[in-house]
Amino acid sequence: MFDTSILFFLLFVVIVFVVKTVNVVPQQHAWVLERLGKYHATLGPGLKIVLPFIDRIAYKHSLKEIPLDVPMQICITKDNTQLEVDGILYFQVTDPMRASYGSSNYILAISQLAQTTLRSVIGRMELDKTFEEREAINHAVVGAIDESATNWGVKVLRYEIKDLTPPKEILHAMQSQITAEREKRALIAASEGRKQEQINIATGEREAAIARSEGEKQAAINRAQGEASAILSIAEATAEAIRKTGSAIREPGGEGAVNLKVAEQYVEAFGKLAKTNNALIVPANLGDISGLIASALTVVKSQEGRGKA
Structure with a gap:
C-alpha cells in the first residue's frame, strides 16, 4: 500500500512537471514569461518549454484587433x-x-x-x-x-x-430650422422656375419677332427685286420694240405702214373717248387727219435720229 501511494505521488509530480514545462501558445497570441519574478521573454505562437517553479507565465495578450x-x-x-x-x-x-x-x-x-x-x-x-x-x-x-x-x-x-x-430642445429647434430651410429652398426653386419660364417666353417671343421681321424683310426684298426685274424687262422690251419699229420704218414700205398704224390708233383713241362719255367727241379739224399723221411721223423720225446720235 505504501509503495502504491508513492507511485501515484511520483506519477502526479511527473504530470505536474510536464504540464508546467510544456506550453502551447495559440496563433495571434503572445505570453510574457517571468523568471524568478523578472521579465525574461515573450513567447510567440507554438510549443514552448519553460522551467517549472522557476519560470512563470505572467501575462497573456491577444494580438488581434x-x-x-x-x-x-x-x-x-x-x-x-x-x-x-x-x-x-x-x-x-x-x-x-x-x-x-x-x-x-x-x-x-x-x-x-x-x-x-x-x-x-x-x-x-x-x-x-x-x-x-x-x-x-x-x-x-x-x-x-x-x-x-x-x-x-x-x-x-x-x-x-x-x-x-x-438635448430635446436643441433637437426641436434644429428640426424647425431644417423645415424652414427646406421651405426656403422650395420657394427659391419655384421662383427660379417662374423666372426661367418668363425668360423662355420672352426669348421665344423675341426670336419669333426676329424671324417674322426677317421674313417680311426678305419678302419685301423679293418683291422689290421682282418689280425691278419686271420694269427692266418692260424697258428692254419697249426698247427692243422701238429698235425694231425704227428698223421697219427704214425698210421699203415701212413709212406707209407707220402712217396706217398711227391713223388706226388715232381713230381708236377717239372711239374710246366717245364710249366713256354720254356726249360724242369729234375732232375740231376732222379733215386734217393726214396732218396729224405727218406730225406723228415727224416725232418718230426725230426719236430715230436721237437713237443714231
Whole structure:
C-alpha cells in the first residue's frame, strides 16, 4: 500500500512537471514569461518549454484587433451646448512587454484617454460643426490617443463616433430650422422656375419677332427685286420694240405702214373717248387727219435720229 501511494505521488509530480514545462501558445497570441519574478521573454505562437517553479507565465495578450466600447459622456461645445457622445475604439497590442509593464490597466487607460480627448476636441467646435466634422473628430481622437498609447505597447487603429445626441430642445429647434430651410429652398426653386419660364417666353417671343421681321424683310426684298426685274424687262422690251419699229420704218414700205398704224390708233383713241362719255367727241379739224399723221411721223423720225446720235 505504501509503495502504491508513492507511485501515484511520483506519477502526479511527473504530470505536474510536464504540464508546467510544456506550453502551447495559440496563433495571434503572445505570453510574457517571468523568471524568478523578472521579465525574461515573450513567447510567440507554438510549443514552448519553460522551467517549472522557476519560470512563470505572467501575462497573456491577444494580438488581434480589439474593439473597445467607450461609454457615453456629456461634452460641452464651443457655444455652450451639452452633447451626449459615445463611440467605439479599435486598438491592437503591438508590444506585449510594454502592455504588461507600461500600465496597470492599458484598456482602462485607453478608454479614459479617449473620453478626455473627445471632450477636448468637441469643446473647440460649435454644435453644428460637430455633426459636419465627424471624420475630423475621429482623426483627432486617434492621433491624441495613439501618441500616448505607444508607451503602453498599444496601437490605436481608429475611433468611430456612434451617437451625437443634443438635448430635446436643441433637437426641436434644429428640426424647425431644417423645415424652414427646406421651405426656403422650395420657394427659391419655384421662383427660379417662374423666372426661367418668363425668360423662355420672352426669348421665344423675341426670336419669333426676329424671324417674322426677317421674313417680311426678305419678302419685301423679293418683291422689290421682282418689280425691278419686271420694269427692266418692260424697258428692254419697249426698247427692243422701238429698235425694231425704227428698223421697219427704214425698210421699203415701212413709212406707209407707220402712217396706217398711227391713223388706226388715232381713230381708236377717239372711239374710246366717245364710249366713256354720254356726249360724242369729234375732232375740231376732222379733215386734217393726214396732218396729224405727218406730225406723228415727224416725232418718230426725230426719236430715230436721237437713237443714231
